[in-house]
Amino acid sequence: MKTLSPHLLRAVAAAGLILAAGVSTAGAAMSAMAVTDLNVRAGPGPQYPIVGLAARGSTAVLEGCIQGSNWCRVNVGGVAGWAYAKYLATGSGGSTVVISERRAELGVPVVTYETTGSTVATPAEPLELIGPVEEVTAITPPPAVRTYITENPVDTVYLDGEVVLGATLPQTVAVRPIPEYDYQYVNVNGQPVLVEPATRRVVYIYR
Numbered sequence: 395m396k397t398l399s400p401h402l403l404r405a406v407a408a409a410g411l412i413l414a415a416g417v418s419t420a421g422a423a424m425s426a427m428a429v430t431d432l433n434v435r436a437g438p439g440p441q442y443p444i445v446g447l448a449a450r451g452s453t454a455v456l457e458g459c460i461q462g463s464n465w466c467r468v469n470v471g472g473v474a475g476w477a478y479a480k481y482l483a484t485g486s487g488g489s490t491v492v493i494s495e496r497r498a499e500l501g502v503p504v505v506t507y508e509t510t511g512s513t514v515a516t517p518a519e520p521l522e523l524i525g526p527v528e529e530v531t532a533i534t535p536p537p538a539v540r541t542y543i544t545e546n547p548v549d550t551v552y553l554d555g556e557v558v559l560g561a562t563l564p565q566t567v568a569v570r571p572i573p574e575y576d577y578q579y580v581n582v583n584g585q586p587v588l589v590e591p592a593t594r595r596v597v598y599i600y601r
Contacts, residue, residue: 426482428449428451431558432477432556433447434468434475436476438463438467441584444584444585445475447601454470454482456502464479478555479492480556522553524556527559530597532597543586548570552582552583562596563595577590577597585601
């Protein structure tokens with residue numbers, strides 16, 4: 395079984411936010427922790443609008459996950475929605491583990507999702523997985539960069555999972571250069587992001 399990468403464990407431990415294992419019964423909610431800044435969406439997929447943000451290290455109530463999917467229903471600070479299980483963790487056997495790796499052992503409840511109201515379009519092409527989160531150096535882009543991106547929009551690319559800081563984009567995803575700037579940009583799952591050209595890692599997310 396996989397565990398969190400060392401740098402994420404250090405950050406969580408330093409904040410004193412490693413959670414005790416939540417033993418759940420059928421239909422019971424459990425506690426989880428966001429291992430990175432994580433979007434909370436209106437539905438189980440990247441095509442749904444963002445309704446909130448689970449900050450790195452924050453606690454979420456995990457109500458359950460869809461069978462055969464990594465999308466889970468959560469409540470973060472009173473905001474109900476859906477988050478991606480690969481970036482949610484909890485304590486188990488003295489270590490911190492990713493929810494998606496240990497669902498059966500942890501007894502994560504199974505939930506379902508039924509669309510109501512207007513239908514949300516699903517991307518026509520198969521979704522691609524964003525790579526695992528790795529440590530990156532935080533950047534602060536100048537306002538001129540946001541202005542350029544706004545004035546030169548690109549089509550949204552939908553990737554399976556969630557766009558998070560440090561994730562690596564697949565080689566098939568085209569990124570656009572920014573004049574006189576070290577980073578490139580692309581719109582992933584409805585959010586403009588800046589990408590380090592050499593590694594294709596996400597170094598900044600416009601929220």
